[in-house]
Amino acid sequence: MPDxxxxxxPVDKLETLEGAGFGPSSWREIGQDDIxxxxxxxxxxxxxHVDADAAAKSPYGTRIAHGLLTLSCVVPMMREVFSVTGAAMGINYGLNRVRFPAAVxxxxxxxxxxxxxxxxxxAGGWQTVVSVTYEVEGGEKPACVAEFVLRYYT
Known part of the structure; x- marks a missing residue:
């Protein structure tokens, strides 16, 4: 990925973003305490996730983060690389598709x-569908690929 x-x-220019890319964000560690x-x-x-001995016997050989924990880490990373200004309110309207191809x-x-x-x-604003890919440092496959549906009200 590039820098x-x-x-x-601005929210009134949101329609011009279709096809635009963003990121990558900074790296964020998911530690065992978080898990x-x-x-x-x-x-x-x-x-x-929580038992070192049991996880050592798994195909992963170690404890791994929950997929939904990984997914939920999006907020601070997304805030760093994607923003819509001038909206009265922005909300996460849902997800279209989520996959977890690799463990964290x-x-x-x-x-x-x-x-x-x-x-x-x-009515009252704009809806965006944003495809987000979560990389694992040093990994070959993404940890998560998700389509977020975001709404911005004017």
Missing amino acids: SATLSV DVFARLTGDDNPI PAGARIRIHGQVIEVTEI
Whole structure:
């Protein structure tokens, strides 16, 4: 990937972003402490995430981050490389598609890059569909690929 490219546009120019790319963001480590807190918060205490002995016997050979933990790390990384200014409110409207092609080992670092794939006018604002790819430092496959549906109201 090239050096980080921040994509920032006023809400009234949002329709010009279709096809534009952004990122990569800075690297963010997902440590075992993060994984343990997420497991307690969600009740997802699958041994692959929290039990070192059980995880060592798995195909990954170590504890790994939850896919949904990885997905949820998008906010600070996205904020770094993508912004819409002048909107009265922006919301995460949902996801069209999410895949987790590779695991994130505890202590690994991830970053994102993406592309605006669709911009549609809606009542009171704009809806964007943004494809976001999460890289794992040193990994061959992405940890996550997701299509976020974002809405910006004027």
